[in-house]
Amino acid sequence: MSSKLLQKFRVWLLLERDWSSVSLSTVLDGHTCQPISRREFRLYLQHREHSLENMLFHEWYLDYLNKWDELPLPLRAKSPAPPPMSFLHVSIPLDPQEGFFRSQSGSTDNLVLPEVWTPSIYTTEDAKFKDSIDAISQPFRPEVEQILSTFFIPGSDQELNLPYNIKDHVLKSAVKTTHPNVFKPVHDHVLRTMEQQSLQSFLTVAHGNINIKGIIFRYVMSTLFFLSILVILLVAHFMHMSRWFRIAVFPFTFFLVFTLISARAGTCFFKVPSRRRYLHDYEMCEIGRLSAFEEWDVKSMVKEWTTIADPALLRYNKALAIRALTLATSIAVLFTIVMVAIPY
Template identity: 35%
Template sequence: FLIQFPIIDSILKGNTCQPISMREFKLYLQNKEHSAENLDFYYWYLDYSERFYNLPEHERACSQPPADKPSVASYALPLEALIKQPSIRSSRHSDETSTNVNTEKQSTEINEKDPRNQPFREEVNAALRTFFNYDSEKELNIDGYLRRYIVYYANRTTHPDVFAACHDKVYQIMEQSSLRSFLHHALQNIRYDGIVFRYSMGLFFLLAVILILTLTFVFHTVRWYRLLVFPCVFGCIFYILSGRAGMCFRRALRNKRQVPLYELDQEHMDDMKNQKRKTLDIESISDIKSIIDPHVLNYNKLLFMHTFSVAALTALSVTVMAVSLTNEPE
């Protein structure tokens, strides 16, 4: 069956609830996928663009958009030229014989071209160190030509268009990769040990089916004994599908979920940082929490109906075939 889940925009805008809310998505990126820098850059860019375009026009004019778009040709951009930027001090002493008026005029002209006078220059430099430095813990995983393009042009202008292509790339990664993996984990309401238990039970019932069929055929018993195959096949299929989906249906029908370890670890760290509290919220430290998002609630109901139907139909088909074969003594 298919169910339409919210797209990445709904999560990023905070329109979803537990267990697919913005909080859970951030914890997943931070503790499971280890790519929280994508989310940090995404929000920083949106905030930075809004603040930049709210500046007066004469301030925005100091930072013109880059002339080129990022491409493979960006590998040829001369990053070495960045260290040769003209400074006010060197220009001021370049011609000692010039008059004071000419010196002031030259300094003023260079001041207007100096990248240090561009709006949000310190913030852009900090963003370069944070997201595009090889030694940074929050370095973005992007193509080399795009990184070189951003480093080159961000040292010349603070216009948001410098980072636009990177913003689109980060959004694409979260939409096509991170979201899919996040939903896979967030929709499960049991952990790894619960999944192993369900696969083990599925194997147990499968062996029971084989044993029943073997004994009834070897000892030529009445074929109606093979009706015992039905509950065993049902249990086998039901537990295997349950394990594959990472779902405890008894818990799902109660709208509960077991918090994944990547969320629980963060909660324990938060509790340790807040030891001054005299009382703790039981719900906040419990590994069992309620499911609130209506899409997930609907998904759990449909998944139960789907699993139950498949298990019942498969068990009925196998049982009919087993009973129809006769090996009774004449």
């Protein structure tokens, strides 16, 4: 309980960010709006993280499962599930309350974590399985071969970044069967990567309504406010002025803290009421690419994309502005009182 309270306190103090309301499933299922929608996440993976192949494989796998479920049973029988593989449970830092790995009931009792597979050790049963299958007549064989060359062959443009044992399992099993279970360990690994790494980085960048230039500008202004405070205190000290003169540090302290919070959060609080924002680099890359085609109205696109439409993000920004205002005022008042109370 104490750790949860401490975490909430750190979030309130803006030392940590809380993205518990946004999971990978909500983004990929289209339940979020810009600037944290599926489209922006896709652009982030493509232009910033250069790992779009993870999302592409996820989309293909879900489509493949749907097509497989629609097959008649006789066709499915031609491509049975691959033999079970021996595997080791490896401790993986995973929040059981988050995203795709959360059970539907909300309890963690029935939680199934993705396994880290070891290379197959084929038994006599496996050998019989190999010999009894006619791979050519299997459903979706051309599609599986295309997927192997796209995501698994070394050197391909969209090669997945996979552990050797998982890739080895797929390449060996896919030769003899096109069953979706062949690719399940890959899908689990891809989801885990997007949930634990890509999504967190994306949300940290995407929630801000200013770009890197705006952040640098705020840090520069914070430095100027800090220097102004020093000048006031030094002048009051060496000129033997009344200590009430030090009250002048209040506005500079307020704007120092307020600007630092704005820079750290990547958010301009004056833009919060207007629901506007600056575009990030991965969005500008896409706009630059589309501007080469005359049928795209780039100005209208920029105007549309600079609008913050996600309700959760709008609430987050408003709460962030209130917390920043409260913290800046409190710190400025306390600091001013201390400075005035200190004698010459």
